[in-house]
Amino acid sequence: MKKILVSTVIILSLVAFTNVASAQCKNFAKKICKLELLPYVHDGIYNATVLSEGETAELYKTFYAGQEYRVTVCGDENLPPVQFQVLDAERNVLYDNKKHNFAKSWDFKLQSSKQLIISIQVQTSDELNDQILSGCVSVLVGFMNVENSFDQNK
Amino acid sequence: MINMKFKNKILSALAIVAISAFTISFIGCGGDKSNDENLNEDSLNTADEFNKAKQVIYGIPSPIETAMLMKRAGAKYNQDFLNPISNMGNYTTTKSMALNLGVYSADLSFASMFDQSQASIKYLSATKKLADDLGILNAIDKSIITRMENNINNRDSVMEIISETFMNSNSFLKENDRGEIAAIILTGGWMEGLYIGTQIVKNTASNKELMERIADQRLSLNTLVSLLNEYKNDANVQTILPEMEKLKKIFDKIQTSSSKMEVVEKDGKSIITSTSEVKFTPEIFNELEKTISEIRSNIIK
Numbered sequence: 001m002k003k004i005l006v007s008t009v010i011i012l013s014l015v016a017f018t019n020v021a022s023a024q025c026k027n028f029a030k031k032i033c034k035l036e037l038l039p040y041v042h043d044g045i046y047n048a049t050v051l052s053e054g055e056t057a058e059l060y061k062t063f064y065a066g067q068e069y070r071v072t073v074c075g076d077e078n079l080p081p082v083q084f085q086v087l088d089a090e091r092n093v094l095y096d097n098k099k100h101n102f103a104k105s106w107d108f109k110l111q112s113s114k115q116l117i118i119s120i121q122v123q124t125s126d127e128l129n130d131q132i133l134s135g136c137v138s139v140l141v142g143f144m145n146v147e148n149s150f151d152q153n154k
Numbered sequence: 155m156i157n158m159k160f161k162n163k164i165l166s167a168l169a170i171v172a173i174s175a176f177t178i179s180f181i182g183c184g185g186d187k188s189n190d191e192n193l194n195e196d197s198l199n200t201a202d203e204f205n206k207a208k209q210v211i212y213g214i215p216s217p218i219e220t221a222m223l224m225k226r227a228g229a230k231y232n233q234d235f236l237n238p239i240s241n242m243g244n245y246t247t248t249k250s251m252a253l254n255l256g257v258y259s260a261d262l263s264f265a266s267m268f269d270q271s272q273a274s275i276k277y278l279s280a281t282k283k284l285a286d287d288l289g290i291l292n293a294i295d296k297s298i299i300t301r302m303e304n305n306i307n308n309r310d311s312v313m314e315i316i317s318e319t320f321m322n323s324n325s326f327l328k329e330n331d332r333g334e335i336a337a338i339i340l341t342g343g344w345m346e347g348l349y350i351g352t353q354i355v356k357n358t359a360s361n362k363e364l365m366e367r368i369a370d371q372r373l374s375l376n377t378l379v380s381l382l383n384e385y386k387n388d389a390n391v392q393t394i395l396p397e398m399e400k401l402k403k404i405f406d407k408i409q410t411s412s413s414k415m416e417v418v419e420k421d422g423k424s425i426i427t428s429t430s431e432v433k434f435t436p437e438i439f440n441e442l443e444k445t446i447s448e449i450r451s452n453i454i455k
């Protein structure tokens with residue numbers, strides 16, 4: 001009985017903590033991650049969640065021809081690096097930030113409109129630690145204002 | 155013995171506190187639960203080095219992105235295509251308020267993108283009113299109208315204000331277990347963008363690029379239908395989904411083919427190259443335009 005109660009307290013407290021943390025994700029996305037988008041204009045869509053080491057999330061989005069995009073993925077400073085890959089519909093990897101020192105952003109444009117998948121994974125920590133690290137991860141999409149754009153025909 | 159009993163009592167009390175905390179916090183994050191359920195189905199087909207996706211997020215073009223797309227494609231501003239502010243009094247149900255918050259957000263973005271100062275302020279006031287009616291005004295900066303007025307001649311600042319307002323609204327809804335309302339707002343905004351785009355094509359000289367962007371909306375519609383399906387038990391969503399499915403059947407008539415995608419670097423920029431062929435006939439456009447007008451007419455009435 002005692003073991004069950006102890007386990008219940010620990011497990012439920014952890015879950016409750018995680019959910020409370022998700023409420024702070026908005027501020028993280030807005031005050032920290034959004035700055036990484038500059039000078040691109042944020043599309044106004046909020047995508048953020050609490051992830052633990054090794055966990056993943058995926059964003060499915062259509063990106064349009066002629067528009068210049070910046071995808072920014074950032075994780076809470078307590079978390080190990082966050083890997084993100086940009087995949088096509090057949091899950092071929094078009095970009096992997098792990099090959100670019102876990103860069104937070106990727107700027108690109110497309111010749112024709114496509115649905116892409118932004119696949120995010122929190123890396124596992126190298127340090128020996130009993131506690132599984134978790135924190136807010138945000139993925140934001142920005143686009144370049146028309147006047148600031150470079151020549152699309154180049 | 156007494157000590158043991160005391161310990162058990164403490165543990166029981168802690169368990170109750172933990173269960174309560176869990177319950178309260180979980181109620182506030184119900185949107186994630188549906189995502190997780192969805193994930194289990196979607197992740198069955200994925201086989202790469204990544205683990206199964208914990209959460210699937212559907213990215214729908216925001217009103218501000220759609221307005222930018224249209225302007226880039228050469229669209230011209232026409233106030234006649236926007237939903238008149240005078241219709242606002244008609245919106246008394248949650249569904250009509252949410253859909254038209256999306257519609258007015260699209261109209262606001264469209265007006266701002268074309269430097270229509272007075273229209274922008276009017277549509278911002280309309281979105282603020284509907285946000286208030288939906289109970290999400292607290293998510294929006296109280297001084298938003300003043301900020302807009304003070305920055306009305308700086309389009310970058312105006313777009314930043316619109317983007318921030320939209321983000322605050324949809325994050326507030328998602329974090330308060332009202333993800334279905336956020337999805338309905340996005341549906342209204344997407345429909346209005348599509349309506350304005352098709353009206354511009356219908357009423358002005360041929361614009362190939364704008365036609366292409368309209369045809370591209372078939373991709374976003376697939377994502378939108380997936381998003382709405384996450385909330386298919388919601389009564390309001392149940393009435394919207396068939397309309398979107400109807401639209402999807404017409405979009406599916408557009409024949410497409412495309413080559414494999416590759417990334418090339420040019421002048422320090424990454425370009426995803428791939429050629430696409432899209433057969434968007436005038437007959438399909440006319441059918442699409444007619445259906446979009448009907449659906450939009452029902453939304454704004």
